[in-house]
Amino acid sequence: MLDGLDGLNEALGHIERHLDGEIDPAVLARLAATSEYHFRRMFSALAGMPLSEYVRRRRLTVAAAEVLAGERTLLDIAVRYGYGSGDAFARAFRAVHGIGPSEARQSGAVLNAQPRMSFRLTVEGSSSMRYRVVEKDAFRLIGKKARVPLVHVGMNPDIVAFVRGIGAETTARIAALADQEPEGIVNVSHDIGESRAEGTELDYWYGAVSSVSTVPDDLDALPVEAGTWAVFASSGMFPETLQFLWRDVFTEWFPANPYRTRPGPEMVHTVLSADGTHADAELWIPVERIPPAAV
Structure with missing residues (x-):
C-alpha cells in the first residue's frame, strides 16, 4: 500500500x-x-x-x-x-x-487548459507545528450559530456582524456553560461544503464546550460524539496566522502523519490582545488514526 x-x-x-x-x-x-x-x-x-x-x-x-x-x-x-x-x-x-x-475548431481559437496535477511535499525546515492529540468524551456545543460564507484570508464581515449582535449578557451566559477543554468561548466551523472554496457556506458557532444537559431556550445546541482531536497551537497576527495554520494542517500535517479527518466541528479557542491584532489560539480538528494496514 x-x-x-x-x-x-x-x-x-x-x-x-x-x-x-x-x-x-x-x-x-x-x-x-x-x-x-x-x-x-x-x-x-x-x-x-x-x-x-x-x-x-x-x-x-x-x-x-x-x-x-x-x-x-x-x-x-x-x-x-x-x-x-x-x-x-x-x-x-x-x-x-x-x-x-x-x-x-476555427483557426486561432484560444482555449484554457487544466494541467495534470501532482502533489509534492516541500520541507523548508524553518518552523515546526506544535500539536497534541486529545481523546474527548461526548459533549455539547452550546451557543449561537449562523450560516456564513467562508473567508480564507482576513476578517469575515458576516461573522464579525453576527458576534457583535449577540450582546454582552448572552456572551457571559454562554461562557459560563464552558466546563472542559477547549475552555471559554470557542469559534466553531461545522457543516462546511466539500470544496472549501472561498464563499462556501458553513455553520459558524459562537459557543462553549459543555456537559450541561439542559440548554437555555434562546441558545442552540449541537451534540458531539466522543472521539479523537488533534490540537494545534498558534501565536501571531490575527486572523492571518490562524487562517494559515488551518491551511497548513491540511496541506502539511495530514500528509506527514498517520491520521485522517472525521466528521465533526472544527473548534478554535482564541485569546486576543487588547488591540485585537495578535492572538494566541488553539485549533481543534476531529481526527481518527489510519489503521496500520492502510498506512
Missing part, C-alpha cells in the same frame, strides 16, 4: 486513465489509503478546488484536444467524456474555455 502523497498521486494517475470512463471517488480513496470523506477534504485543501471540479476540467481539457483534431464529431466527443447531449457538452465546454466547441 502506498503512503501519504504517493497514494494521492496514484489516485491522480487513476483519474487520468479513466477520464473517458467512470471515476469513483471510493476507488480513489482506496488508492490513497484513506476514507472517501478524508480524501475529498485533502484533495480540496491541496488542489484548491473540489475533486469534481478538477475531474471536469481535466476531461474538458483532454476533450478540447479531440475537438481541435477534428477526427470525431462533436457528439461523439461529448458522449465519450460523459455528456448526454451535444448541448450539455457545449455548455460545459464554454464554461471552461470561454467559447463553444464549434468555435474552437
